[in-house]
Amino acid sequence: MASSKREHVLTCARELFESEGFHATGVDRILEKAGVAKMTLYNNFGSKDLLIVEVLNQSSHNMMEKIRGFAAEAGNDPYDQILAIFRALGEWYQDPQFCGCMFQAAVAEFPNHDSEPAKAALEHHKRLTAVFLELCTNAKLSEPDKLSRELALLASGATCVARQAKNRLPADDALSIAEILLERASK
Amino acid sequence: MASSKREHVLTCARELFESEGFHATGVDRILEKAGVAKMTLYNNFGSKDLLIVEVLNQSSHNMMEKIRGFAAEAGNDPYDQILAIFRALGEWYQDPQFCGCMFQAAVAEFPNHDSEPAKAALEHHKRLTAVFLELCTNAKLSEPDKLSRELALLASGATCVARQAKNRLPADDALSIAEILLERASK
DNA sequence: GGTAGAATAGACCGACCTGTCCACTTGTTC
DNA sequence: GAACAAGTGGACAGGTCGGTCTATTCTACC
Numbered sequence: 001m002a003s004s005k006r007e008h009v010l011t012c013a014r015e016l017f018e019s020e021g022f023h024a025t026g027v028d029r030i031l032e033k034a035g036v037a038k039m040t041l042y043n044n045f046g047s048k049d050l051l052i053v054e055v056l057n058q059s060s061h062n063m064m065e066k067i068r069g070f071a072a073e074a075g076n077d078p079y080d081q082i083l084a085i086f087r088a089l090g091e092w093y094q095d096p097q098f099c100g101c102m103f104q105a106a107v108a109e110f111p112n113h114d115s116e117p118a119k120a121a122l123e124h125h126k127r128l129t130a131v132f133l134e135l136c137t138n139a140k141l142s143e144p145d146k147l148s149r150e151l152a153l154l155a156s157g158a159t160c161v162a163r164q165a166k167n168r169l170p171a172d173d174a175l176s177i178a179e180i181l182l183e184r185a186s187k
Numbered sequence: 188m189a190s191s192k193r194e195h196v197l198t199c200a201r202e203l204f205e206s207e208g209f210h211a212t213g214v215d216r217i218l219e220k221a222g223v224a225k226m227t228l229y230n231n232f233g234s235k236d237l238l239i240v241e242v243l244n245q246s247s248h249n250m251m252e253k254i255r256g257f258a259a260e261a262g263n264d265p266y267d268q269i270l271a272i273f274r275a276l277g278e279w280y281q282d283p284q285f286c287g288c289m290f291q292a293a294v295a296e297f298p299n300h301d302s303e304p305a306k307a308a309l310e311h312h313k314r315l316t317a318v319f320l321e322l323c324t325n326a327k328l329s330e331p332d333k334l335s336r337e338l339a340l341l342a343s344g345a346t347c348v349a350r351q352a353k354n355r356l357p358a359d360d361a362l363s364i365a366e367i368l369l370e371r372a373s374k
Numbered sequence: 375g376g377t378a379g380a381a382t383a384g385a386c387c388g389a390c391c392t393g394t395c396c397a398c399t400t401g402t403t404c
Numbered sequence: 405g406a407a408c409a410a411g412t413g414g415a416c417a418g419g420t421c422g423g424t425c426t427a428t429t430c431t432a433c434c
Contacts, residue, residue, distance in 0.1 A: 005411075021296055023210035027392060037412045038393085048392065099298050107350050108295035109208055111286050122351045150360050157344015163294050164309045173337050180367060192381080214422060224382045225423080235422065 006044045009034045014055045019099050022052055022109045022117070049116070052106075056120040059102050064127055071135065078139035079182060082132065082151065086178055089155060090171030093162040100163030104156070128152050141185040154178055193231045196221045201242045206286050209239055209296045209304070236303070239293075243307040246289050251314055258322065265326035266369060269319065269338065273365050276342060277358035280349040287350030291343070315339050328372040341365055 012034040016025040027048055031038055045051040067085055074084035092098055103121035110117040132148035141147055158174035199221040203212045214235055218225055232238040254272055261271030279285055290308035297304040319335035328334055345361035 019298060021210070021298055023208070023296070026390075028390090038414090039395090040411060042393070043410080100295065104291065104347060105295035105298075108287065108292035109210070111206060111208055111292075113353065118351070125348065125351055146360065149356070150364055153344045153348050153357055153360055153364075154340075155344075156347045157340045157342075160291060160343045160347045161312065161340050164305070164312055166300065169336070170340055173333065173340055177337055177340075177364065177368065180371070181364065184367065213420075215420090225384090226425090227381060229423070230380080 005036060005040055009036055009041055009044065009051075010055060010058055013051055014059060014102070017052070017055060018102055018105075019097075021105065053116045053120060056102065056106060056117060056124070060120065060124040060127065063124070064131065067128070067131060071131075078135040079186070082135050082139070082182060083175065083178060086155070086158075086171060086175040089158055089162075089174065090168035093159075093166070093168045093171055098162070098166070101156075101159045104160060104163070125152065125156070128155065136185070139182075139186070141182065142187075143185060147181060147185050150181060151178060192223060192227055196223055196228055196231065196238075197242060197245055200238055201246060201289070204239070204242060205289055205292075206284075208292065240303045240307060243289065243293060243304060243311070247307065247311040247314065250311075251318065254315070254318060258318075265322040266373070269322050269326070269369060270362065270365065273342070273345075273358060273362040276345055276349075276361065277355035280346075280353070280355045280358055285349070285353070288343075288346045291347060291350070312339065312343070315342065323372070326369075326373070328369065329374075330372065334368060334372050337368060338365060 009030065013025075013030045016030055016033060020029075027038070027041065030051075031041060034041075041051065045054060067088070070084050070088040071081035074080045103124045106117040106121045112118060129148050129152040132151040133144055136144035136147050136151075154174040154177055158170040161170040162168075196217065200212075200217045203217055203220060207216075214225070214228065217238075218228060221228075228238065232241060254275070257271050257275040258268035261267045290311045293304040293308045299305060316335050316339040319338040320331055323331035323334050323338075341361040341364055345357040348357040349355075
């Protein structure tokens with residue numbers, strides 16, 4: 001029961017932070033949505049700031065698992081796996097619940113470079129780049145470091161644009177650029 | 188005097204919104220920085236929300252002028268002009284005062300798609316894309332619509348990544364991708 | 375030099391915020 | 405059934421928020 005309440009609060013907080021922002025979401029709104037007493041939140045997380053960090057870390061973990069899942073579903077060819085990730089982005093953008101990437105929102109709302117949310121966002125981007133690096137290396141593509149940075153940039157850029165446009169077009173554009181980059185790196 | 192005060196408040200507000208965020212910046216902080224009475228702000232702008240919209244519109248206008256300026260400095264070749272914009276991004280990211288793009292922050296802090304700040308951010312991205320479209324068309328590049336969207340995506344993505352990493356590397360990566368796309372489109 | 379409009383300082387309001395405290399209930403385990 | 409941890413609900417504190425109001429001073433212009 002203890003951990004299930006904790007998970008439930010975490011989930012509700014994530015949904016509210018995603019759809020309304022970190023500062024705009026009050027603690028009371030989270031309690032109301034989770035149907036939980038205030039002390040449950042403060043006993044489990046200590047403060048709103050710590051809850052935010054926890055939400056970010058959990059979300060990063062979930063997202064990386066999903067991304068690895070999409071890659072795995074695409075078969076054994078790392079080349080296909082990379083492209084599958086961009087196709088999955090397009091699906092994500094079309095989800096009616098999609099409202100942008102939490103981590104882009106986190107750096108925007110916590111601009112101080114030393115703040116924990118900003119650090120968590122940077123770590124997340126490093127993890128994303130690392131996945132691309134792994135796939136690029138497996139595919140024996142040339143200049144894997146640079147290529148993985150570029151792929152991560154494309155993914156971030158597409159998500160950033162999609163937050164405004166709310167359609168899959170940015171993902172398709174990013175995909176077609178990725179194809180060009182992969183083709184060149186595989187020669 | 189009347190309009191100079193107004194401009195001064197606008198500038199101070201922009202700097203604070205950029206460096207600390209929209210919600211995190213209280214009206215009193217703006218007044219303190221601008222050295223201005225509260226009624227001066229409310230007589231000129233009506234509310235904090237309207238001030239935010241005004242700041243965004245003014246910033247968009249300034250940024251578009253700067254971007255057109257960078258392009259103009261690069262000479263008459265639209266191909267060079269496009270690349271000059273990406274080089275300018277690198278300079279921007281190295282500015283110690285750089286703390287990301289206001290418009291990316293605005294959509295993050297005002298996720299409601301119908302909110303005025305979100306609309307302003309969308310308009311800004313459309314204007315950026317339009318500049319690229321103009322340059323691509325002038326350069327007689329193939330598929331100018333798609334290409335301009337892709338260039339805007341690269342610029343947004345680089346700025347998004349640079350907000351976390353705080354160096355010019357994302358701009359260089361975006362530039363090298365842009366070169367590849369332009370090369371292909373000019374055949 | 376008098377007048378109108380702009381700007382000032384600062385008190386003030388109600389709403390909302392995070393976070394604390396406490397008396398009480400629930401569920402589990404021995 | 406006793407003991408114990410976890411959760412509950414609600415009152416409460418202290419602070420900040422955006423915004424209003426008023427009385428006063430400054431400034432520019434006819």
